Amino acid sequence: MRFTEEQLQDEIDQDQMYEILKGRGDDQYVKDRTTLVECPAGTAEELNRRGLPLNAIRYYEAIPYHAIYRTWWFPCTVCKWPMKISKRMSAGREYYRVACLYGRHADTGASFMFWPTSGDAPVLHPDSPDAPAPHEAALFLGSDGALPEAKPVEGHLALKRGVWRYTCVPGLHELRLHSVLRERLAATQSDVDEAVTLWPMSDAYDHRVKVKGPDGRSHIFTVDVKDYTHARVLAESLHRNEGDKGGAEWLVVPDHRADQIPLLTLTCDKYGMKAATMTEFARMVCQSAGVRWA
Known part of the structure; x- marks a missing residue:
């Protein structure tokens, strides 16, 4: 490019x-x-x-x-x-x-x-x-x-514009996802600070979510939130890094980027990852914890 x-x-x-x-x-x-x-x-x-x-x-x-x-x-x-x-x-x-x-x-x-x-x-x-x-x-x-x-x-x-666009703009989504998951999971998780971790290991990825379900089983999700204008550019980045460079298993995009999910799913499958919109992902996490989303 x-x-x-x-x-x-x-x-x-x-x-x-x-x-x-x-x-x-x-x-x-x-x-x-x-x-x-x-x-x-x-x-x-x-x-x-x-x-x-x-x-x-x-x-x-x-x-x-x-x-x-x-x-x-x-x-x-x-x-x-x-x-x-x-x-x-x-x-x-x-x-x-x-x-x-x-x-x-x-x-x-x-x-x-x-x-x-x-x-x-x-x-x-x-x-x-x-x-x-x-x-x-x-x-x-x-x-x-x-x-x-x-x-x-x-x-x-x-x-400066670059720091605003690549830190502030996606960071708003990252903070909102962190805040909403903490709020929704607080009633069922004994330690919500441990359950929802933001930017762990100096931002190896964006979120680490560990929840215990109603059956006592633990579920761990490692997540990177990506807000790219063009899905093709994001897919090429995944190819270059052979997946997420920080090791995240989930690639999550803002809800208004839902049309990117088909291409990102095909790309993520090659590297053992999964793709979802923010609401799809949050709903799945809440379901794993036995929490109603809506």
């Missing part, structure tokens, strides 16, 4: 961030990576309070130019990274669209418009977001319906 210089730099930034975080021990790795996912933009004071290492904070930079209107920017209502602002025309009248660069977030609520202003911060008006299927609602990542507040450009920083 051919990469642009920007795409190559994104990959380099992501790899370098991973090396910085994994050198601080397993427990600190979880804390630091959670901070990156939950705080992809903020003031220097906010970032320092979260305890990130200085080498990681240097991957935060000035708010990108494409996200600035006059002296303001707007955080995505899903991932909190600065949204792209683009000028549009309608019936000869100028307006602006504000939307997350990650298309799925824009489709599920992080898409707005506003009319030009002369001095005050603009007020956003939302588009109509997509809604999840009822059985997928627990793991759905969407806007909470609140309008994003205009934030001043001065004094704020945002993660």
Whole structure:
């Protein structure tokens, strides 16, 4: 495949961030990576309070130019990274669209418009977001319906694009799956911290889930969550690594990537793995533990 210089730099930034975080021990790795996912933009004071290492904070930079209107920017209502602002025309009248660069977030609520202003911060008006299927609602990542507040450009920083795209965006799914499984399994598992482990062994894979079923049998699932735009690219990665490079037995994709499962299943079968959407996987884990999903 051919990469642009920007795409190559994104990959380099992501790899370098991973090396910085994994050198601080397993427990600190979880804390630091959670901070990156939950705080992809903020003031220097906010970032320092979260305890990130200085080498990681240097991957935060000035708010990108494409996200600035006059002296303001707007955080995505899903991932909190600065949204792209683009000028549009309608019936000869100028307006602006504000939307997350990650298309799925824009489709599920992080898409707005506003009319030009002369001095005050603009007020956003939302588009109509997509809604999840009822059985997928627990793991759905969407806007909470609140309008994003205009934030001043001065004094704020945002993660470099590559770290945001490859750490923050998939990390939201990883944290949500971890949280939902802990909540659902808490009633039946004696030690939920042991039952659901996030990013074990400094992120060898994303989740290790160990549950005991009603019959007393233990079930262990090792999981990698992958959010690739193109299933073919993910399948080629599996071929290069002859499976998951961290040894995960399950490859799980967000529910909106369900159309990737047929190809990924064929690929995973060659390496002793299984593929599923997040809701399919979570439902199976709950069933193994004797917990009702819906």
